[in-house]
Amino acid sequence: MEFFMNLEKIVDTAMEREPAELVIKNANIIDVFSQSLFKGDISVTDGVIAAIGKELKGKIEIDCAGKYVTPGLIDSHVHIESSLCSPDIFAKAVVERGTTAIIADPHEIANVCGLTGIEYMLDAAEKLPLSIYIMLPSCVPATCFENAGAVLQAKELAKFIKNKRVCGLGEMMNYQGVINNDNEVIEKLKLCIENKKLIDGHAPMLTGKDLVAYVAAGIKTDHESSTLKEMEEKIRLGMYILIREGSAVRNLKTLIKGVTNGNFSRCLFCTDDKHPDDIIKNGHIDNNVRKAIEFGIDPIMAVTIASLNAAQCYGLKNKGAIAPGYDADFLIVNNLSEFKVQQVFIKGVKAAENGESIIDFFAPNYKSVTSAVKVKPFDISALALKLKSPKVKVIKILPHDVITKAVEREVYINKENCFVYNPEKDILKLAVLERHHARGNIGLGLVENYGLKEGAVATTIAHDSHNIVVVGTNDEDIYAAVCDIIKIGGGITICKNKKILENLPLPIAGLMTGKGFEFVADKINKMRQIAFDSLNVNNNIDPFMTLSFLTLPVIPEIKLTDKGLFDVRSFAFTDISAD
Secondary structure, rough: OOOOOOHHHHHHHHOOOOEEEEEEEEEEEEOOOOOOOEEEEEEEEOOOEEEEHHHHHHHHEEEEEOOOOOOEEEEEEEEEHOOOOHHHHHHHHHHHOOOOEEEOOHHHHHHHOOOHHHHHHHHHHHHHOEEEEEEEEEOHHHHHHHHOOOOHHHHHHOOOOOOOOOOEEEEOOOHHHOOOOOOHHHHHHHHHHHHHOOEEEOOOOOOHHHHHHHHHHOOOOEOOOOOOOHHHHHHHHEEEEEEEEOOOOOOOOHHHOOOOOHHHHHHEOOOOOHHHHHHHHHOOOOHHHHHHHHHHOOHHHHHHHHHHHHHHHHHOOOOOOOOOOOEEEOOOOOOOOOOOOEEEEEEEEEEEEEEEOOOOOOOOOOOHHHOOOOOOOOHHHHHOOOOOOOOEEEEEEOOOOEEEEEEEEEEEEOOOOOOOOOOOOEEEEEEHHHHOOOOOEEEEEEOOOOOOOOOOEEEEOOOOOOOOOEEEHHHHHHHHHHHHHHHHEEEEEEEEEEEEEEEOOOOOOOOOOOOOOHHHHHHHHHHHHHHOOOOOOOOOHHHHHHHHOOOOOOOOOOEEEEEEEOOOOOEEEOEEEEO
16 A cells, blocks of 8 residues: 555544544445445545544535445456547546446557557556556467567566556466467566566366466466356366456356355456447446346445455455545445445545546547558459358357357359358458558458448457458448548448448547547447448447457457468468368
8 A cells, every 4th residue: 555645644534633634424334344334434534544433524524324335346357448438538437437446458559559558558547537557468469370560578568567557467368378388478477476466367268277277377367257167167276257247248147146155255347348338328347236236146245346356356455445544435326226326436536426527537648659550552352252162161250249150151152263242141251451560461251140231341449459350241342441441540430332431530549539438439329320220230249349359369269360260279270161
């Protein structure tokens, strides 16, 4: 804990020798340590909780009779970039919903801008009321099977390891590198272990001795569990389970059934990736709490998972509880069933009331992370997909999941043996174009269950290397969509009959904008409706987020990178031909 405050003043306030700066009176206080509820007053001085008691006196007093005070909520794993908004815009939105601290992994912007991207995020964190802690990106690039904007090894990450906001190493997606003692991977793990920092995991469906070795390497958390069996095995091996409820992947309904009185201290809440419209409509970590309560978890336990557990896991010793000496980050909520956040306090200052912020959120300069779309000039003929035969391997999209299935299908080919879209079959061309160093790489593949009937959709949000990914029924629209993406400097675009129907420029690394949360939410909703109505995209998927995960070569079963079709099961490239 950093004693930057006036310790003598805090002690005097606790001893009631002088009045507190703020007192919350007659509150129903959630005690996350003993899993209980009690009524009392909370005094605050110098941004710290000085005392909890009865009839405390303060210069400002707020009567909370009938209401509940909980610790501020903590998102234990989130990518700010996935909100499509700059850190200040994101911070304002989540603070309004009761989140007072986050553990952010900036591997999206790091994959585009390298160390400059991390520096931008750290600089933003210093100036915002939301407590932003950083996990250094472990996998830039995520694998050697794609081209990213940078390559970050242990020696580069060492520059930041002692930063007070750095909690450790971000999600280690390269589990193959861990269990096979890859030198570069091991050096990153050692960097954190030697500096007593946490290592986040990313181990979907990893089990048995592979999982044991992964944990033995010092990896402590996982947010990729999708079954109770996975969750139980990982907790038994000493891992923390981050129960995810995001926009693309929602595991809470399944995993909350595995939370017990015996293991809940090993459970945290996270969002991972969440879009603005989802946050506006459903909330942030407050949504996780409400859903947990809805599915039968005791409200005090749900709040503990959302606060103290995250603080203890990540070493935030002065956060996560309502107790003397802790940061005065707390919420006033109406009750423990609806869990409606009415007021938010950060370091004892009221930051938001009834969903509206009442403090300033500094906007950092993002000039250093613009001009991030560099594509080697290419002709439309480069998009032709030549096939050996009509029998091919196809990426099958699964609704509400980032996992895809590898399937075999027969498609139509023309006299030049090139794939041609057949309206009677839901199989579309997918392309990934390298956009960081103008190398000219174009990976081509086929995707099923996207539902597009005409036109094309393109974006520079393509996890995790964030090249350009585009899906379409014809090369003319695919080409036009890519050209528009280049023109606007990155973002999302929708094209039909070679005409751009709508786009969202994302000038910050091709991932974020500095425009307001509501603006982005409205634009995304508008574009989503255009995709459904004008292009007939499958309305059981999110047209943009689903597209962005088709390039992630660490999530089973099959994906596409700028280097080609990748089989995650064998961890190797595969020919598109199924013969």
